[in-house]
């Protein structure tokens with residue numbers, strides 16, 4: 001069909017299509033559909049979950065009678081419902097912000113202004129990406145504040161202060177300036193240094209950086225936020241070190257983290273690798289669990305190590321990073337992709353030609369990874385079952401871990417009855433019931 005409208009064949013539908021085309025490029029429409037599909041699925045899953053909770057709200061389901069008493073159960077339902085409604089608001093808000101940022105022309109406009117005044121050097125382009133990242137994190141701050149000081153506060157979990165909350169964010173910003181910005185500069189430099197294969201080099205650098213962070217996090221990053229003290233002498237310490245010896249898990253120290261400084265939620269984790277490896281128990285966890293229960297939790301963490309889960313996770317994230325850079329490099333060569341979001345397309349391996357693709361990829365990646373999360377969770381849940389089984393074997397009985405998991409559900413007011421489809425999308429761990437069932441089978 002020719003461009004000039006002289007014949008009567010030019011229908012109203014054609015006119016609509018033409019105006020839509022000038023208004024929005026076809027891929028922009030696809031991107032919009034992806035964003036909307038995600039947010040509507042999130043709202044639908046949240047609704048399913050809410051109704052699943054309503055269906056069980058009148059009395060504690062028989063299987064959970066030993067886990068929670070009537071009043072704790074009631075509070076866990078309130079907590080779940082409050083978080084559910086708040087989550088809906090956040091999800092809708094995020095989608096609205098994303099749509100506004102992508103389709104208002106704000107990005108190409110600010111990119112144009114910035115490169116005109118600051119230039120298109122690698123340092124300038126890295127600064128642009130960095131500033132966009134910071135700017136985009138600002139709209140979410142009031143919601144983070146509300147979650148901590150209104151919701152967590154209301155259910156008695158918050159122990160943080162406004163000052164601590166602000167200082168935490170400033171420390172995060174400082175870390176981003178010290179580590180993030182130089183990494184961005186290096187990645188953009190690689191585009192100019194290595195040409196067509198830049199994405200492979202960039203992926204290699206980011207993977208190496210990730211390993212570096214994993215290595216230094218326990219010694220440099222985490223102490224910025226919390227105090228770590230070696231578990232003090234006594235029966236608990238003896239018991240835990242005996243467990244470490246029994247499982248030939250070489251550990252120098254088991255440390256206690258002052259998690260209670262921010263929240264009453266409890267946790268245990270194990271971090272780092274090589275000689276910086278650290279087993280960390282929250283002080284809140286030590287206060288909540290008995291010694292055999294703590295031993296079983298540590299056995300679970302050692303299980304993750306023994307079954308090489310950390311190595312596997314690093315492997316998976318390496319694959320993710322390589323794929324991400326391959327996609328960015330491909331998108332950076334697609335004229336239609338740039339035009340869809342109002343960017344001018346230029347050929348050649350220069351930072352300024354790739355930066356729009358990086359930015360758009362970062363904004364849009366979540367609309368795809370959301371659909372991948374159930375598969376990732378199948379995998380991470382298998383790790384949890386493995387670590388649980390290891391703990392059961394090491395302890396010679398499943399009861400300590402079962403008791404620990406029950407207490408944790410109780411103290412953290414966990415939702416005992418999530419909708420199966422909801423947990424498929426959002427839960428990296430199996431539910432309490434699933435874990436108990438599996439533990440009893442292996443025993």
Ligand SMILES: [Zn+2]
Pocket residue numbers: 300304383384387
């Ligand atoms: Zn685990």
